Amino acid sequence: MRPPYLRARALASLLALALLSPAPAQAYPFGQSVPGSHQAPQWALDVLRGMREPAHRAAAPASQGRKLDANGIGCYSDVRVTALERRADLICAALGRGHELVVAGCMPASEAYRLADSLLSQRPLRVYLDHTKRYAPVQTQETFRITQLQP
Structure with a gap:
């Protein structure tokens, strides 16, 4: 209260x-x-x-500082998975650099093995997010659909 x-x-x-x-x-x-x-x-x-x-x-709105292509896809390089969260048939990840959370993304659980591997090994990833498809926030971060993961 x-x-x-x-x-x-x-x-x-x-x-x-x-x-x-x-x-x-x-x-x-x-x-x-x-x-x-x-x-x-x-x-x-x-x-x-x-x-x-x-x-x-x-x-400033968070979307102003992001560089997106014509389809609303944004690329985040050198990010690490800091936390994973299970939501029905989705796995959502909080992504950060150092001690700062950058963004969060969700993808189908059947395709999320790289997220778990990145969390365990702490290897950086390049993540592509579709900013036209939003999900509920993860750790107060805006959450978008993950379209592609690259090591």
Whole structure:
């Protein structure tokens, strides 16, 4: 349970940002008279979202720093498997360099023997991920479908 002062501090920060904003004041209807008007304005949602996420994640979306080909395939070289997780018929792996997690990927369990071998031997891999197919996060990392593994 979050202490009540955290919510009050977030609201105070939001109000301070609104007061310091150079834009002219605008009225936002929050009543039920207009469909969808029960939501807060987008700028307020963005501020709150930024307060909940760590600074390195709120600064830029993760997909901006990735180099993808025309089909949405990204290549990650010299990564090691740091953890494996079983999900129904999938094996998901957290991939990192040194002590930093880079990305996570999933592939069918029948094809995942190289992931287990890489985890045991700690050999680096080159991993190709399809960024158009997402899975639930692994250790808070965005998770995509693994299309190809190379030693």
